Amino acid sequence: MLGIPGAETWQRIEPVLKGWSADKKYYIEDNDGAKLLLRLSAANTLERKTAEFAIIRKFNALDFPMSQALRFGTCADGQVYMLLTWVEGMPLEDCLADLPVQEQYRLGIEAGAILRRIHSIRTDQDLTGWEAAMRAKLLRRIREYEDCPYRLENDAVAIRYVQENIGLIHNVEKVYHHGDFHAGNLLYTPEGGIGVIDFNRWDIADYAEEFYKVQFFDRKLSIPFAKGKLDGYFAGPPPEVFWQRQALYVAYSSLFSIKWAIPFGEADVQGMMDIARQAFSDYDDFRRLIPRWYAE
Numbered sequence: 001m002l003g004i005p006g007a008e009t010w011q012r013i014e015p016v017l018k019g020w021s022a023d024k025k026y027y028i029e030d031n032d033g034a035k036l037l038l039r040l041s042a043a044n045t046l047e048r049k050t051a052e053f054a055i056i057r058k059f060n061a062l063d064f065p066m067s068q069a070l071r072f073g074t075c076a077d078g079q080v081y082m083l084l085t086w087v088e089g090m091p092l093e094d095c096l097a098d099l100p101v102q103e104q105y106r107l108g109i110e111a112g113a114i115l116r117r118i119h120s121i122r123t124d125q126d127l128t129g130w131e132a133a134m135r136a137k138l139l140r141r142i143r144e145y146e147d148c149p150y151r152l153e154n155d156a157v158a159i160r161y162v163q164e165n166i167g168l169i170h171n172v173e174k175v176y177h178h179g180d181f182h183a184g185n186l187l188y189t190p191e192g193g194i195g196v197i198d199f200n201r202w203d204i205a206d207y208a209e210e211f212y213k214v215q216f217f218d219r220k221l222s223i224p225f226a227k228g229k230l231d232g233y234f235a236g237p238p239p240e241v242f243w244q245r246q247a248l249y250v251a252y253s254s255l256f257s258i259k260w261a262i263p264f265g266e267a268d269v270q271g272m273m274d275i276a277r278q279a280f281s282d283y284d285d286f287r288r289l290i291p292r293w294y295a296e
Helices: 043-060 092-098 101-119 130-147 156-169 207-221 223-234 240-260 266-282
Strands: 010-016 024-030 035-041 069-074 080-085 174-177 186-188 194-196 203-206
Touching: 010 035, 043 069, 043 080, 043 174, 092 101, 092 186, 092 207, 101 174, 101 194, 101 207, 101 223, 130 156, 130 203, 130 240, 156 240, 156 266, 174 207, 203 207, 207 223, 207 240, 207 266, 240 266
Parallel strands: none
Antiparallel strands: 010 024, 024 035, 035 080, 069 080, 174 203, 186 194
8 A cells, every 4th residue: 555564464444534633544454453543644744744753652652552653654655654553442532421420530530640641751852932932822823813703702801811821831841742632532442541542733832731622622521531630630639820821721722713713614613612602601701710610
């Protein structure tokens, strides 16, 4: 297949359609019964995908179920390929709400502990200028939201909160991010644990920024899981300094996600607007630091 070494041993190839990534993904079984995941990307993504493969190898040193990096290169047609081991399990977002509440919380604890391990890997990149670039990005994206055709009622409270609290990102700890760490990219393994997939949005940034999707996605799916994820990461209730920055990232992302969703259609825009309204309610229009769903 496309000149990928070892492809002559593949007996079963099925497309994987789930997910938002631009990558083409395939489930593969070879002659020996090994289960693999093939990701194909456009030729112009080679530099980014080379870095992604290296990051997956870094994460492979950690002790949790995830795809193991096997091979990487370019196909005969110029596409970039990445071959990984397949992680067995059911998509967590498809089964979490049906599990007992105590199990939802336990899985959240496990997910939070995994994320803590991901964040424990020391970065080896020069991050000089990160703070200035991040400030500029947040303010630019707020302006992009203000210029888009969709506006959320009472959005001024979130805009003001971002503008008044952007200084909170000064001198923060920067870590490797999974980049999209929520129930949609986690599996419920046959052993009853958490498996992690889809590292294609990895980044290096403030550890607190990794958590705004707890508010966006996990909170809607399962409050016990969302609470457990935070408690598992911090080995107890999160500190106030975390909540301060979490509110900043939730306020910013609540608005920019609306603009971000426009290319995907009206239904996705309205979905993001509903998520933003829920965040505004949970944070009492950003008059409180700890959202109601965690505090109550």
